[in-house]
Amino acid sequence: DAGITQSPRHKVTETGTPVTLRCHQTENHRYMYWYRQDPGHGLRLIHYSYGVKDTDKGEVSDGYSVSRSKTEDFLLTLESATSSQTSVYFCAISAPGLDYNEQFFGPGTRLTVL
């Protein structure tokens, strides 16, 4: 299995509070991604990173920000959580040189916003 961990694995928070999810990889892969998974929507890309300090928006980026100060860590922040952000969040990584579009996924973080 690719060395990807996500923390926390489960979190319950209240509307309006800030939340940060962490994705950590030990593979030294250049590309990292944050998705959310909701019933009926499959996986939707929130933000992605193609290198340290290089990030870009995905399909559903409103209300989310990201940071990548080190190759191994990609942080997803909800500045002020809303109930619509209740979801399962997945981090993924990929690497150029392989079929770099192939992505390896972390175990997910289940976030509940009350």
Next chain:
Amino acid sequence: SQQGEEDPQALSIQEGENATMNCSYKTSINNLQWYRQNSGRGLVHLILIRSNEREKHSGRLRVTLDTSKKSSSLLITASRAADTASYFCATASSSNTGKLIFGQGTTLQVKP
């Protein structure tokens, strides 16, 4: 918006039967991939087929791609109870940003 639409949304078969799932997409692609997700787990990459390929095999998996129809199919032969999972297609655009767009998935149940 979702690129891929998968059909059927749910499929229930007996062990030993074949399972076929279909994926349609809207824009030009560089490659198309299939992933499996077991309940409560992350996605696992199964197979990748490039836009210039028409068919690819991996073990009991067979993937076809028809770029003229913008569609792909995943066939799992001789299914097993352990194949019970959700299956997602994902497309990579020709711009090759590394981004994937996922379909909504097919939930497969294989009954022993």
